[in-house]
Structure formats: structure tokens, C-alpha cells
Amino acid sequence: MSTHRPVVAVYPGSFDPVTRGHEDVARRTLRVCDRLVVAVAESSSHSKSHLFSVPERLEIMTEVFARERRIECVSFTGLLVDFAARVGARFIVRGLRAVADFEYEFQMAQMNRELRGDVETLFLVPDLGYSFLSASLVREVASLGGDVSSFVSAPVLERLQRRFS
Numbered sequence: 001m002s003t004h005r006p007v008v009a010v011y012p013g014s015f016d017p018v019t020r021g022h023e024d025v026a027r028r029t030l031r032v033c034d035r036l037v038v039a040v041a042e043s044s045s046h047s048k049s050h051l052f053s054v055p056e057r058l059e060i061m062t063e064v065f066a067r068e069r070r071i072e073c074v075s076f077t078g079l080l081v082d083f084a085a086r087v088g089a090r091f092i093v094r095g096l097r098a099v100a101d102f103e104y105e106f107q108m109a110q111m112n113r114e115l116r117g118d119v120e121t122l123f124l125v126p127d128l129g130y131s132f133l134s135a136s137l138v139r140e141v142a143s144l145g146g147d148v149s150s151f152v153s154a155p156v157l158e159r160l161q162r163r164f165s
């Protein structure tokens with residue numbers, strides 16, 4: 001009988017919309033876990049106006065990750081650490097693009113540890129080609145008619161074109 005307990009990780013975020021940088025972090029995470037829950041937060045620490053609703057973001061992400069059998073896309077309300085505990089996650093995964101990300105990520109990781117010490121935060125570095133990429137820049141460039149086709153996958157591009165046509 002196998003004693004291996006599947007390693008579950010949660011990758012939380014706003015994902016408004018999911019970018020190729022997010023996809024890169026999610027796929028890298030599959031190297032260190034058995035199952036990845038990509039989780040769209042209904043409430044984000046970043047107070048910002050959203051482009052897509054949570055159900056829309058979820059629909060887009062489900063299409064983007066359709067071929068990844070070990071990735072599940074869900075939304076959650078309430079505290080991230082409580083959600084992570086509910087799905088049995090051992091890790092919370094966050095992408096670190098540059099030093100500028102560090103302070104915010106460090107604060108969240110420490111707060112999450114205070115709230116619940118049994119879930120570790122794991123930082124992964126995306127491909128260098130995505131180090132400048134953010135969902136907010138994608139939103140802005142797309143809204144002004146710029147070409148974002150190299151920054152997002154087809155399901156995202158389609159929704160952005162529909163939204164801004």
C-alpha cells in the first residue's frame with residue numbers, strides 16, 4: 001500500500017486576466033506538487049477595479065488550463081489560509097517577478113504564517129521573458145487598442161477583443 005499523500009498547492013490571485021506569466025508559474029508549480037488549485041480570490045488585498053467578473057475569470061482560466069489534468073481552477077471567499085486548509089494544501093504559491101514584488105509578498109506571507117502556521121508560502125520565479133508582465137498592464141494596453149497577443153493565451157485574447165471592440 002502506498003503511503004504517499006498527494007502534495008496539493010494553492011496558487012491564489014486576482015487573475016484579471018490570467019497572463020502567460022501566471023501560466024508559467026502554474027506549470028512550474030506542477031514540478032513540485034501533485035495537484036494545483038489555481039484560486040481566484042473574491043476579495044483581494046490590492047483594491048483595484050476589475051475588468052472581468054470572478055465567474056468570467058474562472059471560465060477563462062478553465063479554458064486556459066483545460067489540458068492540465070493536475071490543475072483545477074476555483075474561486076474562494078474569505079481568508080486564503082482557511083481556503084488552503086479546506087483543500088488540504090501544503091503550499092501557497094506566489095510568483096516573484098522582481099524586487100518590487102517583494103515587500104507586498106513578504107507581508108502577505110508573514111501574515112498568512114501568523115494566521116496559520118501549517119501552510120508554507122513558496123515563491124517561484126517566472127521566465128525572464130515575463131518579468132515585466134502584469135495583468136494590470138495587459139488590461140491597460142488592451143483597453144487602449146494595443147497588441148497583447150504575446151502576453152496572454154487565446155481564450156484571454158478573445159475575451160479582451162470582445163470587451164474592447
Ligand code: PNS
Nearest residue numbers: 012013014041043044045079080108111
Ligand atoms: O493577484 P493579487 O491581487 O496580488 O492576489 C492577492 C491575493 C488574492 C493573494 C490576496 O489578496 C489574498 O490572499 N486575498 C484573500 C483574502 C486574504 O486572505 N487576505 C489576507 C492576505 S494576508
